[in-house]
Amino acid sequence: MSKYQLTLENRSIEWGTQFDIGPLIGQFTEKTIKSHEKKGSFDWNLPSGVYRAKDIVRELNPLLEAIIVQLGEAADSKALLENLEANLAISGRESVLPLGQLSLNDMCGIELTEQAKSIGETLTRWASEFNSQQRALKEYGEVVLNSLNFRSHCDNHPWTPKVANLLLGSAGGPAVMQLFNEYLHQLVLLRDALIPFKNWEEMPIKIDEINNAKGLRFMEQAHTEFLSKLLGKRMSHKALVQFAQSVLSSGLTTVGYGFQYHLGTILPASLGAFPTTASRYLLYWHPVWTIVDDNFDVSIPVSFNYEFQDYLSAPRSNAGDGRVVFQLDVPNQELENVHKAQLLTAGDQKNVVIQYRIQLGSNDFVVDLGQVFRGQRFMYRPTMNSKSVSGAHSEKKAHFKEHHARDILGTPGLITNEFGTHFISARGNHLILWALLGKLYPENVIILNSLSEEEFEAANSTGKGFGAKFLIH
Known part of the structure; x- marks a missing residue:
């Protein structure tokens, strides 16, 4: 049986066992x-x-x-x-x-x-x-x-x-x-x-x-709860996953960011796409068995959980001083050579955690896939021609600290800092960008499309308006 692959341009994410749903x-x-x-x-x-x-x-x-x-x-x-x-x-x-x-x-x-x-x-x-x-x-x-x-x-x-x-x-x-x-x-x-x-x-x-449940009426209760949250403007990613599990009759009692049911794997739709343009809340069905038991029973339903249910309590590390720069040279660091990422499962069937793994040179770097999705949902995009947000203090493009992606990925815990603007380049590699989104504390992370002066100026007035700010390109 072959591995399942999501391919975008010349890069791919690989995991599990692919199967044919057609028959x-x-x-x-x-x-x-x-x-x-x-x-x-x-x-x-x-x-x-x-x-x-x-x-x-x-x-x-x-x-x-x-x-x-x-x-x-x-x-x-x-x-x-x-x-x-x-x-x-x-x-x-x-x-x-x-x-x-x-x-x-x-x-x-x-x-x-x-x-x-x-x-x-x-x-x-x-x-x-x-x-x-x-x-x-x-x-x-x-x-x-x-x-x-x-x-x-x-x-x-x-x-x-x-x-x-x-x-x-x-x-x-x-x-x-x-x-x-x-x-x-x-x-x-x-x-x-x-x-x-x-x-x-x-x-x-x-x-x-x-009996007594014609067609799709088995989902009546879940449907009522879904509409209550949607029409009440209280919809969350977790609530969306919970409704999806009810629709697909997975029989799961726990709710994470995705799950496996009898006919495949459900994960956030952003996986395998460019983080900046991908959906942040929708889900996606994949014809893959992400996890099997010892008897190779591919139909087992499992929920995929965050490594840390509450990211506020996750271990953190300081990004360090970095390098104060006035012009970007964006060092290579072999980032362009990363063409494949893998998803690996950890834990038991009651608490399945999926790890996102990339190999950079001779080193393996692993982040929690759930945290990757969190980072993508919470990220900011520069609003061109935007005014400064309330409480924001605009900083000049020439005053920020540059960090190597390798250093960030190799530091334990979620990466944060107390103040300042910090810049990390993924060298246009979306696999590296995904890894960084799973590694940075997801509160003030801004994704840049370019290194233009206009983009940096827009980034200065984007985000929470206080605390350290991380820019990724």
Whole structure:
């Protein structure tokens, strides 16, 4: 079995054991529509199996086709799909998740709002495509679709005026209303379940058919808690990971910064990307077994924990005096020669810690992967043409202390200082930059795109406005 690799330009991060998820997708135990216990009627549910998002939309389509059949000549598929589109929109009267009106301006809120909008639009497009194919009508026939009938708990998803007139009119009635409620609710649950994941279209979801929990309703409680935090503007990275674990039915009771479940590994989406442009809060599914037990049971669920749950209490070291410089010479230090990083696991299955390892010359340097992600979430970027922040004291570009990346990485603990501006060059190597983000105390770290005077001036007015400041290029 081969190692899994994330490659960016000519550099890579390697770990675990790669596997092919393809053969598991779509292996369902039975059909979505089957005979109900009540003679003469039929029931619907997502059968046990492994799904991707598009598979779930396809298997929800029989509900919509049944509604159209039961409405007869009055059916208006366009109006029904427009209602779905309005429910999945992030603004408007019928929006179930009105993030556009909440003005979530923090980094987490912005990322999740963009996700919700994009996913909702895609699910609506897929729903329209599947409905136009009339797959359910061809597979089950009009008689079966006309006999589809089950009780659906009311979830208060708003109807458009056109759909309200349709479902409450002479052609509608309680049976078709409940089918439409279930259809809307399942797609709302699906949209929200996918929000944490950057590569949500690829991510596999294992569904076990459970009595009294149709389709995605197994995540109802976790979904309610997720929405409470999101709409209450109290969303955190930990809360996002916790919701992701609930969606993927990992059965984990502890929450870290990522986890392994039966179908792969979930880590922050920034891994393997450029830290300055990568997402800070979204997660990413990887087809890799990060950890296996002694019997090579690759399906074990594990949570990935920070080496120090509270970084405030982590051991610290002073960066030292460095070298006071007036012009940068940015020494090489062989940083360009680092082309690969490795992820190594430590601890037991109850407390798995992942180490980020690079080799620089003849020396190995290791930092906690969780702390790397912390550093990337908390880092600052210079705001060009920015004004000085409250309490900040601008320093001239010519007055700062330069440190070698090798010295910083080789010092124990998280690196900090009491005062001054400190500069470290990664020589444009994002693998080194990741390591430095995991090594520096994550409170006043600023990532530079260039060594221009304008960038340094912007960096002077960026950050907390007090204490030591670390600039990384």
